[in-house]
Amino acid sequence: MAVKKVLVVDDSATDLKNLEQICAGAGYTVITATSGNEAMQKVRTEMPDAVLLDVIMDDMNGFQVCRAITSDQATKHIPVVLVSGKGEKTDRIWGEQQGARAYITKPFTAEQILAQLRAL
Amino acid sequence: MEALEPHGSASAPAAEPAAVVGTSAESTEAQAAAQTHGYMCFRVGPLGLLFHSDAAREVLAPPPVSRVPHTAPWLQGLTNVRGELVPVVDTAAAFGVARDARARPYLLIFGQGEAAVGLLIDGLPRLFDPGAAVPRPTPAELPNLLAGSVIGACEHDGRTWLDIDVDRLLDALARHAPHA
Numbered sequence: 001m002a003v004k005k006v007l008v009v010d011d012s013a014t015d016l017k018n019l020e021q022i023c024a025g026a027g028y029t030v031i032t033a034t035s036g037n038e039a040m041q042k043v044r045t046e047m048p049d050a051v052l053l054d055v056i057m058d059d060m061n062g063f064q065v066c067r068a069i070t071s072d073q074a075t076k077h078i079p080v081v082l083v084s085g086k087g088e089k090t091d092r093i094w095g096e097q098q099g100a101r102a103y104i105t106k107p108f109t110a111e112q113i114l115a116q117l118r119a120l
Numbered sequence: 121m122e123a124l125e126p127h128g129s130a131s132a133p134a135a136e137p138a139a140v141v142g143t144s145a146e147s148t149e150a151q152a153a154a155q156t157h158g159y160m161c162f163r164v165g166p167l168g169l170l171f172h173s174d175a176a177r178e179v180l181a182p183p184p185v186s187r188v189p190h191t192a193p194w195l196q197g198l199t200n201v202r203g204e205l206v207p208v209v210d211t212a213a214a215f216g217v218a219r220d221a222r223a224r225p226y227l228l229i230f231g232q233g234e235a236a237v238g239l240l241i242d243g244l245p246r247l248f249d250p251g252a253a254v255p256r257p258t259p260a261e262l263p264n265l266l267a268g269s270v271i272g273a274c275e276h277d278g279r280t281w282l283d284i285d286v287d288r289l290l291d292a293l294a295r296h297a298p299h300a
Contacts, residue, residue, distance in 0.1 A: 056202060059232070060232075061177060061178060063177065063178050064174075064177060067173060067174060068174075071158060071173075071174075088180075088181065090179050090180065090181060090226065090244065091178075091179075093179075093244060094178060094179045094244075094245075097160070097173075097245070097246075097247055098173070
């Protein structure tokens with residue numbers, strides 16, 4: 001499925017802007033959220049083609065948001081890519097067990113993000 | 121046992137709880153299972169425990185802890201997880217069993233904010249397919265701190281797995297943690 005609309009979720013304004021610019025610059029339609037709860041709301045209302053999801057957030061963390069997206073019949077088809085500063089092998093394993101399609105460790109490059117979106 | 125009925129569509133029974141991801145094929149299998157079923161499992165010594173995966177927050181390598189005086193011996197102390205103080209429970213000690221010394225310990229964190237609690241477990245949690253398990257009566261003898269939290273049991277690959285209500289377990293641990 002060709003990804004056109006991407007939901008970017010990050011509670012860091014800097015990282016959010018960076019990801020937004022990378023995706024928008026490549027022609028994707030970008031919507032944003034700054035918390036897990038807002039992400040869940042936008043996933044349901046906007047139905048993005050993919051989600052780039054930070055892990056460390058104050059309310060629901062990215063693992064929990066990912067689990068909620070991938071276990072909901074209405075949203076389980078939406079691929080989730082975790083983008084996190086947590087780079088332990090345990091985090092990758094846990095992320096995949098929550099249904100994430102891929103795991104990108106911060107700091108990332110624009111090419112890493114775009115290659116992953118193209119691969120979905 | 122109702123609590124262990126599969127969620128959503130059935131998938132092929134697995135001989136083992138889905139393996140920790142290592143290859144792309146395994147990864148795809150784990151993701152598919154994760155999206156179909158809501159259960160994960162972990163081990164504490166001889167005990168196998170199931171929980172609904174929504175309950176768990178994350179898994180960490182055991183971090184350093186600071187002991188808190190006048191608490192139960194099984195409460196190892198508090199750890200700082202990104203600025204959040206999280207009680208760390210030596211789960212094997214709390215249940216009165218010996219941990220599996222061959223397995224690498226991990227800290228499985230449930231709950232958010234002030235309600236967050238970390239349980240030390242043996243090995244990583246794994247996906248669990250309840251469709252591949254056979255319901256069994258709940259064992260009559262269970263550790264005191266665990267007994268009130270067990271809502272069902274099943275057998276899978278020769279091991280008994282106890283289905284636990286995580287909220288009840290955390291409540292029981294919180295009630296018994298102060299120990300002057």
